[in-house]
Amino acid sequence: MIPCQRHLFDIPDDIAYFNCAYMSPLMHKVVAAGREAVALKAQPWQISPPDFFTTPERARTLFGQLIHAQADDIAIIPSCSYGTATAAQNIPVAKGQTMVVLQDQFPSNVYPWRELATDRGAEIVTIPRSMPRGGNDGWTPRILNAIDQNTALVALPHCHWTDGGLIDLVAVGQRCRENGAALVLDITQSIGALPFDVEAIQPDFAIAAGYKWMMGPYTLGFLYVAPKYQNGRPLEHNWIARKDSENFAGLVDYKSEFQPGARRFDMGESANFTAMPMAVTALEQLLEWGVENIQETLAAMTATIAERAAPLGLWASAPSLRADHFLGLGFPGDVPDGLPERLGANNVYVSVRGQSMRVTPHLFNNEADIDRLINVLSDVL
Numbered sequence: 210m211i212p213c214q215r216h217l218f219d220i221p222d223d224i225a226y227f228n229c230a231y232m233s234p235l236m237h238k239v240v241a242a243g244r245e246a247v248a249l250k251a252q253p254w255q256i257s258p259p260d261f262f263t264t265p266e267r268a269r270t271l272f273g274q275l276i277h278a279q280a281d282d283i284a285i286i287p288s289c290s291y292g293t294a295t296a297a298q299n300i301p302v303a304k305g306q307t308m309v310v311l312q313d314q315f316p317s318n319v320y321p322w323r324e325l326a327t328d329r330g331a332e333i334v335t336i337p338r339s340m341p342r343g344g345n346d347g348w349t350p351r352i353l354n355a356i357d358q359n360t361a362l363v364a365l366p367h368c369h370w371t372d373g374g375l376i377d378l379v380a381v382g383q384r385c386r387e388n389g390a391a392l393v394l395d396i397t398q399s400i401g402a403l404p405f406d407v408e409a410i411q412p413d414f415a416i417a418a419g420y421k422w423m424m425g426p427y428t429l430g431f432l433y434v435a436p437k438y439q440n441g442r443p444l445e446h447n448w449i450a451r452k453d454s455e456n457f458a459g460l461v462d463y464k465s466e467f468q469p470g471a472r473r474f475d476m477g478e479s480a481n482f483t484a485m486p487m488a489v490t491a492l493e494q495l496l497e498w499g500v501e502n503i504q505e506t507l508a509a510m511t512a513t514i515a516e517r518a519a520p521l522g523l524w525a526s527a528p529s530l531r532a533d534h535f536l537g538l539g540f541p542g543d544v545p546d547g548l549p550e551r552l553g554a555n556n557v558y559v560s561v562r563g564q565s566m567r568v569t570p571h572l573f574n575n576e577a578d579i580d581r582l583i584n585v586l587s588d589v590l
């Protein structure tokens with residue numbers, strides 16, 4: 210268990226922030242790295258050509274450590290949608306094949322598949338929730354049932370973004386391989402808080418926006434690309450992703466070859482001088498804490514919250530069916546109108562998605578925050 214890390218963050222004592230699923234706060238040292246990076250751009254003579262590569266390479270290595278992959282397998286992307294669009298451009302889908310998604314899945318992991326289905330004459334198979342008011346009795350068996358020889362791809366999260374409903378990705382990965390289906394994962398709502406191992410899961414693509422559980426800046430994320438797709442077609446063509454781009458004087462000696470591995474899929478301006486040092490600083494801290502330790506600490510916190518919310522009539526899925534870090538609380542009826550705003554007026558921050566109130570803590574939360582959450586909830590409900 211990791212002791213409370215609030216001192217590393219800029220969170221006043223009377224703020225109870227339980228909204229990492231929306232956006233994590235930045236640590237002091239991540240803000241400092243950003244400030245330093247902005248100041249550097251005020252004096253561009255201090256930015257030299259190797260700087261276009263060294264910090265991004267460090268970020269690739271650190272993100273690789275988080276998911277048990279090599280730096281070579283990682284591309285730098287601005288958003289989850291960029292990652293899913295890259296995957297959609299590279300996975301073969303034939304007329305009449307199917308693509309599997311979940312009901313109420315995050316839109317950046319649905320729209321590209323809808324477009325692809327229209328373009329190719331394929332069909333989207335949406336796995337419904339098993340309970341009308343949110344919650345579920347386990348997604349995994351129903352996902353496994355939906356995958357067959359006609360499945361072109363399966364596009365999933367590790368846990369559902371509305372209520373934390375957990376998916377056994379090792380089992381899904383195996384079923385995909387048995388049926389020749391590609392596996393595309395949006396791990397934005399889990400990476401950094403839930404262990405993830407590409408060697409065990411063997412996804413084709415895994416995509417993470419960095420501003421939630423990776424505690425990084427907005428507009429910087431990472432894309433894992435399995436080796437078999439690393440000769441694929443990038444969304445755009447930029448100079449940095451091409452072979453020998455380190456040699457600025459030779460850039461107009463145009464190259465048809467790319468930088469090695471997944472780097473061909475990097476977004477333009479991947480050097481991202483302001484955001485990249487921030488992401489690196491945040492990733493270093495996550496790895497120092499250790500994802501398993503973060504998970505264990507947040508599991509205890511969400512279990513306490515679920516237990517204390519139960520007498521107020523709020524229910525949660527069984528712990529084995531939800532991700533440890535991500536609590537979705539359900540209401541006996543509809544979610545009361547304006548609930549997040551009413552809680553916010555009392556310095557309690559959560560979010561509502563669908564029929565679920567997401568309570569998503571991190572290491573900065575303490576017992577006083579939980580007391581405030583429960584007290585304010587009992588007042589407004």
Ligand SMILES: Cc1ncc(COP(=O)(O)O)c(C=O)c1O
Binds near residue numbers: 289
């Ligand atoms: C599951 C999930 N994926 C991705 C994102 C962010 O998507 P994008 O980077 O395309 O804006 C979010 C944001 O809420 C999310 O909840």
